[in-house]
Amino acid sequence: MTRSLRIGVDVGGTNTDGVILDPSRSSEPDRGIVAWHKASTTGNPSDGINNAITAMFDESKIDPGEVASVTIGTTHFINAVIEQDQARLAKVAIMRLCGPFSKGVPPCIDWPAKLRNLIRGYYCLVDGGLEVDGNLISDINEEQIRREAEIIKRKGIKSIVINGVFSPVDIHYKQEERAAKVIKSIYPEADIVLSKQVANLGFLERENAAILNASILPFARKTITSFQSAISKLNLKCPVFITQNDGTLLLATAAAALPIRTFSSGPTNSMRGAAFLTQNSIKESMMVVDIGGTTTDVGLLLANGFPRQAAAFSEISGVRTNFSYPDVRSVGLGGGSIVRRDSDGKLRLGPESVGYLLPEKAICFGGDVATATDYTVLGDEKVNIGSRELVVEAGLEGNLKDLKDLVKRMLERAIDNMKTSAEDIPVLLVGGGAIIAPDELAGASKVVKPEWSGVANAIGAATARVSGIIDTIENTETKTSSQVMEDVSKRAVEKAIEDGAKADTVQVVEMDHLPLQYIANKSRFIVKAVGDFDFSRQIAGVEEATTGTTEQDGMAEFAKGSSTTDHTLKEVIDAPEIDISSYRPKIVGREWIISETDLAWISTGCYILGTGGGGSPYGHMLRLREIMRSGGVVKVISPDDLKDEDLVACGGGKGSPTVSIEKLPGDEMIQSQTELYNFMKVQPNAVIALEIGGGNGLQGMILGASTNMNLPTVDGDWMGRAYPVAWQTTPVVFQETPVFLPSTICDGNGSVMFMTQAKSELMVEKAFRAALSQMGSHVACAKAPVTGKNTKSWVVEHTISLSWRIGRAVALARSENRIDSVAESIIAEAGGDESAKVLFKGKIVGVERTLRMGHVYGEVIVEAMDVSGGERAEFQGKMKIPFKNENILAIKENPDSSETVVASVPDLICVIDAQNGEAIGTPEYRYGLLVLVLGIVASEKWTSTPRGLEIGGPKGFGMDDVEYKALGKFRKPRSVIEEFAT
Template identity: 40%
Template structure:
């Protein structure tokens, strides 16, 4: 009689231990939730050895268990990510990158933002191919098959057989128009090649998806060898069931599929712990006991505490648009995890009358170094034992520790846990906290903001449990034009496709459910269009468990395998310089000592470090808008690396009759991140404009907006024309509309106005009834141009620019950026440094975000509001000043923050959410501190400014404001850029300090005399 296959084996390979559980999912309603055994063994140098020992140990605990009754083995491993993080040349291979991009993406080459050591190992060859798609799946260009074959010949000559293919908007390519065709051609030319398609790896975000694809391709052969070892282990153990690996998003992938996309399994450990914790606590969807409160999981190990929020689906909340792997920005599903230096082995020290917790830890040496184990180091475990909260080791060995040290340490542990949990919450309501992990004993007291704390049975093996119960998923990330369509019907069709993908991956067709739907309308779009991200998931189908094992075709020699798993990994074949892992150029210098290059003529020659400072400062001056500045920053760095020179001059260095021009990014940020610039958009638009002014010879560029991505754009354009950039701009901040520029306050008209898409298409509005009409026409034209272009307004003579421009703002952005990096390097207050760099500024408020309301208006602008609550005394960090302010801060926004209003803490969020949605907004009822046109920015504790698209509950921020340029303080300036322009029937409320005339980099750092 056939033995029924009912049991699952879950394995999680951690840095210290390898955990294994055997579970019967059909007995999930029992007190032990179907868990038959749980084993923890030390992780070995060869991970396969540890896996074999753990599974053998778990099976031996189950008396009479037949190996034939095991239906599946699920393994979570960090082997692959470790190879990348350590830049292990034995495991990584050079990659040939084929970009299907047409004219685009050339401004940001592949490998540009890789740490130097990884770029040297992985950069085999980069090719740019005709093709690519627009956001609505129109072809940018037709694919050129001969071009692909020619590139294959080049790869053959270099001996490269690992190929990454990345096409613009390829996640939308459901028909396989480009990436799949390129793969077929490559395999015809290079039959032994490993070809990875970016659409199989990541989501929208071209550079980040390409980076993930490169990492995946480089690690592919090592991953295949490792997974082969897992299969050999199963053969040696006598297991004939399927083998699965757990993925970063909390689902599983069969071993054969994991061999093609190992990057999807890079960081599955935290996810396994989170989903396992919910299952053990009986809070998962399978139990039917879904909690009404938000669920936060805290996984405490020996060194760190990883905190994550669980969605009602049982999956962890996903991170934002990108994550970082080994210093490389990547785009693929990963859980949003907050890690703090708190574990069972964290060191406790008393210095200068204060008790300090970590960040140093004894880690896996806790049993040798902790006091209760006979060591000499006071750890958090010792504090727990001394507090009478656990019976571990010898309590007499902590009897000499002063009681005040134990009390202070216990209080600080409580505060660390509270802050970490609060950072993951989506609202201020009390949450349920599930504590798991071997170090979870450090949670000794009730936690503020936590209504219920659960430490379930088998909590120290939650990661292996999560692996055993993991589901199968399917996800689709697509942009849909909704104009003329029923939105609900479109969403339903996308959901059906997500379900189909889950079923194809092995999910039970009768139990697949939609677990996530994100509907993200595109900004600045005249026709309705949305990015839809839909995920479906379900348990493994029975047929997937009956399809046969993952064993190898040939038999495995027991002696050979024993030798294989007992072998130790070799040490890396080269010592690596730690600076080789750092991407930031300013990290290589003492910021306080750095001096920009200004020559004897007063010309500032911009360096990579200057680019970094400019990008940081411009993000703060963007006031929550300004578009993604990272692309322009990296493009500027690439130009410098290629030997190009970017320069800035004072406007007084030009004669009054000289002509200056500028260009500004125009379109939807979502498109910008995918169809990255060609670098010719601004040049095409500028050339077209110059044909209409035959007597004009451009002498310099100028930023049309100093906020965000547009601050560095004129420097890059100036390279092509061999002209410098004037220190200044036409806004002094960021604003969402074309006509919100200072020249128009003086009746200077933006006609003609020209935009170009970088693919040879140029549109000019030669004449219109008003500047507002120019804006509307260009928005319509921008749709046909693919929702991203560069726009140019007419040339301006220097004499006029001196009257109407905001001068000195390029220097101002640099000084603010430098102040942030210097404060970070010197561990000083970042907000104080920002205000010192611009004395017309004030820190309005320091608090945490407790409410966010966001929507897209009919005009295509992101509107909403942010609410901040004060930092409590328990949450204050070293250096914080106590303001005594008990009120909350309310910040409405329309792409940029519009006003700052102190409100009563009892004011309901529903009233604040009602401030938008109509042309006339609800008037503020609290104390208004300032409004537009003054600048308001939210700055995180690390110095990065948060765009309105980035704000979320729990983030600690400071609201910083600056006095606007005097042009905005004129009656017309207030009428044009003040609160009434954005629908608020109220007068302008100025910030207060006098305007600060920015210092000049050229004057401060130029030659003396």
């Protein structure tokens, strides 16, 4: 008998949808849909699957022998994490192959306390890890690994994660694989998860994903076994697949080992189903609007038939991960959304919803709650749901027009936020709630409501394909980028075939090339290939995937794993919520003692003051918080309180952001300081940040709290922002001879370099930059101290205070649900309307980047739009912002096509996410983001002299034709110490 039919089942929290599909008839009017079914999800998912497939068999009268595959989409695994269910989450041990790195940022450091205490059972740091160029940090030490495996075994923790620095590009040494083999020899019953098999570059985020994956492994085996039991009871002798969140599928055996890849596959299934339903009518990118009972999910389906992916990092229940997610925005609009009029007479729709109780609560079904479905029944006689008479009797007709207008505006707004250009785009409506949407929408070239759209998620599951993804760093010295891309593409195709794809159906659907900053002839290449599953290669029955584990065995094994307790790790409780408006920082005498609340606000402010550069402070914030939780005290003092003879130390990080997200800091920063001061035979009295903008803005506090003397950090820095090179500092403005000599850099792995003499700070910078690639492309730098007297003359004052104020303003705006006024709050803290202003509001519609001399140059284009949900934009036209790591200019495009420079360095040009008030760095610029562009007047330390403008102004970036014009009048930030000292 020919096996040609495919079954897709999507097990959601509310409904279980099913479809039987004949792919050979997909071009016919019925799209080859043999049968479909929708029913409420059951407590036991296997019962729901069984019921759905049985109902479709009864309807279609097909022979089970005709079925080639069953593909299931499920939310069960992600729900286990979201619900923090101890019965479904096992304790995990984590082994890092990292050598001297990452010790300041232990595993799960940024997790919600309850989830961390529930999952993290033990961790250890051992030798191993690679540099970005593939050379060894150190090889693994098998004896170390054996000792740690014995400890883990004694603790009874069966789920183990191995995470090596740059392991995703480790194709020669295979450190994670070798470590796993050693552990298995000691502890054969353990489940071992290799981080490189879970996610790609991004050490902490990949580790997080691997830990979540390891924790749900026992529950995943049990669940997938129950799925297969349901299939077995139906006498189906075919492979069982589980859908991944990138629109492709995994054999059940693979999904049982990598359940995290199924997280949030529901929206992707709906979008892939939409692509299938419109395959003959739409050949371009389109917006898919999936309207459910409570929310509407909006995502962009690319012309290749796969969803546009979200930014590099995704968050699951408060945990940052870095595996592929569809870029989907949710709006509180659905068929069950509640309709009401406020006391001010304004009609409101959602976000409250009756959800799955719609058949009981809605007026059209005899209930007493007015919902969006009731108004749809009232306004469209073709809608055959419930009773129109009941709705008429309830007197809802007076609200009908207002409701229709409101639904239309909400959908148009959601679609516009996801578009990447001003051009109209096809819009496809799917989901059970699609009946509430109008037939025409602004911004849509056409609105399509296909038949069977209510089970688009099951159709997406049935039509999912096999993928092969290669994410690697390659040498471009002997080959062109296009030649390397061709080689990587071949590897992706081979990977897809190896994973089960039929060779003649595989095609490359995504490719990306990212040059690495400060690293010569190295680039990151990401390629994804997909193809249809090759059923001729393998017809697997249920027994293949269960690997001998019965449903009861899975339960017993899991109960044992979840009871494991580790007494060597103290439980941590999340800090309680605070009243932001009444919060007062702790000032003791003239010292500001930094709290975790202060640190969070300062971090937010530092990134905003980074003007697009400086790197995210996130990792540095985690490290400093860990120092504080371990008893370290972080003290900040006013520059006014320095003595003339004091020595003020300074340090920071140099290198490629790609390296810094993978090779987390060890002791190199404090080592560079120690080496320098041992050489100079002096000791500093305080520390200052090189730049307040970005990650280095926290480095002074990290250094101060890490020394035995517990040095205070000066409330100020040498830039007042972030600049791309270390010689663009205020001391260089005021003193032409080298200021920071001697200087030292350390790679943290045994290499130290001194610069004791040079003609200029520029020459010091050039020499250190040249050494970067030989020292792992990321180093810590210590600069010779500056006297207290000179510090008071040269410092950009009170910038830690300014960061704190900006961060507090953002936090307060969030807590009071007034993000649309966050720009004005930041302006108030930055000196008011005379010292700062909103330069533009809109959506990013274009980004270009290139790498020159180690720096990323580029330009971002923002198109005017009302970012707060209204209908009229405050600004018109477009704004261009050129950048060199940091934003350089803000250029307004005029109606006559001429251009006006409205702001330039050294004034600060800050791009902020309009949705949450957080800074957006230049590496994070991407199409579709809604942004605010703020301008803040630079310190007079930059603007009061020709030399300051030559170094820090447009001329410092090679823009001799641009003349600096101040945005307004600089106002020195108010000191937190002065305000709150008693």
